[in-house]
Amino acid sequence: xxxxxxxxxxRFPHDGSLPERVTIWEVGPRDGLQNERTTVPVxxxxxxxxxxxxxxxxxxxxxxxxxxxxxxxxxxxxxxxxRLRRRDGVRYPVLVPNERGLDRALAAGVTxxxxxxxxxxxxxxxxLNSGLDAQFAxxxxxxxxxxxxxxxxxxxxxxxxxxxxxxxxxxEQVVTVGRRLLDAGCTQLSLGDTIGVATAAAVERLLDAxxxxxxxxxxxxxxxxxxxxxxLANTLAALRKGVTTVDASAGGLGGCPYAESATGNLATExxxxxxxxxxxxxxxxxxxxxxxxxxxxxxxxxxxxSRVVRALxx
Amino acid sequence: xxxxxxxxxxRFPHDGSLPERVTIWEVGPRDGLQNERTTVPVxxxxxxxxxxxxxxxxxxxxxxxxxxxxxxxxxxxxxxxxRLRRRDGVRYPVLVPNERGLDRALAAGVTxxxxxxxxxxxxxxxxLNSGLDAQFAxxxxxxxxxxxxxxxxxxxxxxxxxxxxxxxxxxEQVVTVGRRLLDAGCTQLSLGDTIGVATAAAVERLLDAxxxxxxxxxxxxxxxxxxxxxxLANTLAALRKGVTTVDASAGGLGGCPYAESATGNLATExxxxxxxxxxxxxxxxxxxxxxxxxxxxxxxxxxxxSRVVRALxx
Numbered sequence: 001x002x003x004x005x006x007x008x009x010x011r012f013p014h015d016g017s018l019p020e021r022v023t024i025w026e027v028g029p030r031d032g033l034q035n036e037r038t039t040v041p042v043x044x045x046x047x048x049x050x051x052x053x054x055x056x057x058x059x060x061x062x063x064x065x066x067x068x069x070x071x072x073x074x075x076x077x078x079x080x081x082x083r084l085r086r087r088d089g090v091r092y093p094v095l096v097p098n099e100r101g102l103d104r105a106l107a108a109g110v111t112x113x114x115x116x117x118x119x120x121x122x123x124x125x126x127x128l129n130s131g132l133d134a135q136f137a138x139x140x141x142x143x144x145x146x147x148x149x150x151x152x153x154x155x156x157x158x159x160x161x162x163x164x165x166x167x168x169x170x171x172e173q174v175v176t177v178g179r180r181l182l183d184a185g186c187t188q189l190s191l192g193d194t195i196g197v198a199t200a201a202a203v204e205r206l207l208d209a210x211x212x213x214x215x216x217x218x219x220x221x222x223x224x225x226x227x228x229x230x231x232l233a234n235t236l237a238a239l240r241k242g243v244t245t246v247d248a249s250a251g252g253l254g255g256c257p258y259a260e261s262a263t264g265n266l267a268t269e270x271x272x273x274x275x276x277x278x279x280x281x282x283x284x285x286x287x288x289x290x291x292x293x294x295x296x297x298x299x300x301x302x303x304x305x306s307r308v309v310r311a312l313x314x
Numbered sequence: 315x316x317x318x319x320x321x322x323x324x325r326f327p328h329d330g331s332l333p334e335r336v337t338i339w340e341v342g343p344r345d346g347l348q349n350e351r352t353t354v355p356v357x358x359x360x361x362x363x364x365x366x367x368x369x370x371x372x373x374x375x376x377x378x379x380x381x382x383x384x385x386x387x388x389x390x391x392x393x394x395x396x397r398l399r400r401r402d403g404v405r406y407p408v409l410v411p412n413e414r415g416l417d418r419a420l421a422a423g424v425t426x427x428x429x430x431x432x433x434x435x436x437x438x439x440x441x442l443n444s445g446l447d448a449q450f451a452x453x454x455x456x457x458x459x460x461x462x463x464x465x466x467x468x469x470x471x472x473x474x475x476x477x478x479x480x481x482x483x484x485x486e487q488v489v490t491v492g493r494r495l496l497d498a499g500c501t502q503l504s505l506g507d508t509i510g511v512a513t514a515a516a517v518e519r520l521l522d523a524x525x526x527x528x529x530x531x532x533x534x535x536x537x538x539x540x541x542x543x544x545x546l547a548n549t550l551a552a553l554r555k556g557v558t559t560v561d562a563s564a565g566g567l568g569g570c571p572y573a574e575s576a577t578g579n580l581a582t583e584x585x586x587x588x589x590x591x592x593x594x595x596x597x598x599x600x601x602x603x604x605x606x607x608x609x610x611x612x613x614x615x616x617x618x619x620s621r622v623v624r625a626l627x628x
Contacts, residue, residue, distance in 0.1 A: 001478075001479075006478075007482055161324070162322045197324075201324075228323070229584035229621035230584075232544065232546065236514055236550055237550070267543065274513055276513070307543035
């Protein structure tokens with residue numbers, strides 16, 4: 001008999017020290033797939049989105065309007081959104097890199113967008129070919145126009161804990177960048193540990209700094225990478241601080257930037273296992289999600305880096 | 315430039331909510347190797363033990379006196395211990411399954427032994443071919459004789475959170491088994507999540523139950539497996555409860571019971587990364603340890619499942 005049939009993981013009653021409910025922000029179809037080498041047909045992506053919603057995920061980042069030259073995997077964004085079978089109660093945010101991307105998103109009937117900002121000068125220059133000031137000059141009109149059109153706008157803040165050129169990123173700098181995005185109109189921030197170097201102590205300090213800076217914890221999401229194995233411990237620390245939105249990628253998609261190492265996004269299944277144990281509600285059917293990730297693994301021709309997916313597939 | 319040269323992970327000052335110092339109980343040479351298929355020559359094992367001590371580990375479980383029929387990998391225990399270059403300040407505990415094993419350990423000059431008990435009737439029957447009562451009948455004279463000889467005796471309690479035949483293991487049962495081992499003379503318990511199904515909530519409840527049962531937290535170690543990705547989050551929860559001894563396996567050795575899945579022991583490197591970030595002292599040189607695990611990977615002909623080892627070898 002499998003561990004699931006035996007009632008594992010044991011579900012503990014909610015103890016009041018954690019949020020009662022967490023929203024899992026599923027990034028697999030966008031952040032996950034954009035880092036996968038195997039080109040995925042639009043029909044497979046549509047089935048993936050359907051299966052994720054069937055499994056109970058209520059926020060599924062669907063695609064990106066970044067230029068196809070940079071992310072060929074998501075060049076089918078228009079077709080995908082045109083054919084997407086939207087569900088009541090499910091949000092399908094879309095990443096937009098600039099005003100041109102926003103135009104495309106608006107034309108596609110998107111109701112929720114996200115911008116991808118950097119907390120560091122170095123990464124802004126590498127990723128956007130511009131510095132931090134130019135980053136805001138580019139995003140401010142995007143955010144303003146999106147909000148005028150009635151859209152919600154998430155602001156990703158990348159490199160919140162460490163940067164591969166600058167090393168340790170000062171907390172104040174991250175808070176400054178985050179507040180600037182909120183002031184520009186963002187409705188939520190996703191604080192990203194892009195290179196996976198955060199520990200629980202760093203997570204606590206950054207969240208404390210945002211709270212002290214007057215930002216509501218409800219407006220903060222966390223986005224952890226498992227490069228050094230810390231993603232779930234960091235998530236636990238964030239939950240203890242009251243964070244109620246956690247980013248994760250079904251099956252740990254996008255977790256293989258180089259070869260077989262499993263160093264990418266926190267796997268949604270591993271997060272669900274933790275939340276189940278902690279008695280925190282999330283609405284996701286773990287077995288349906290695992291089945292979805294196993295199916296997606298077959299499409300990609302490689303095994304999932306999620307520990308839960310692997311263990312339940314053994 | 316690598317993340318290590320950039321000063322990552324960031325080391326936070328100790329904040330008083332955690333133990334100031336943790337003893338890492340390195341189980342790689344025993345628990346790790348016994349689950350590896352590739353036979354490792356005794357010279358390699360001796361170099362492994364030397365390298366681990368060089369890296370700053372002060373407790374290195376060296377081998378086991380279990381019958382060679384069950385664990386052929388450790389059939390060289392006598393030769394290993396005869397040739398081991400013991401260091402001041404480093405303990406080399408050895409697992410003993412029964413009185414015959416204790417005799418061999420005493421003859422080999424061992425000063426610290428461990429017994430491996432089960433928290434469940436089912437696992438006791440499977441692993442020891444006896445029930446829980448027979449388990450104690452077997453271990454009690456081993457523990458008593460070892461203590462009489464002046465040895466420290468660790469009691470492993472396996473299946474503390476879930477059992478593959480019984481499912482959820484009642485907390486009271488684990489505490490009963492643990493107390494019985496302490497009453498028999500064990501100087502420390504290692505609470506094992508043998509199948510990796512614990513979550514942070516389960517860890518907290520079990521530790522609370524032991525504390526309420528009058529057991530000193532200083533006498534409790536934790537031993538987590540990463541089968542469902544929870545090992546480090548569970549460790550964080552245990553540290554917050556005041557646990558000061560954490561078991562781990564260099565490079566995640568023993569992590570591949572089936573094929574390529576990384577489902578075994580918590581990797582020492584991933585633990586060290588966490589402790590560094592939290593400002594908890596441990597005395598281990600992470601870079602030397604990673605180098606040791608990379609060397610051991612070459613001996614075994616496979617890559618390490620430790621995320622830190624993989625990331626720093628990229």
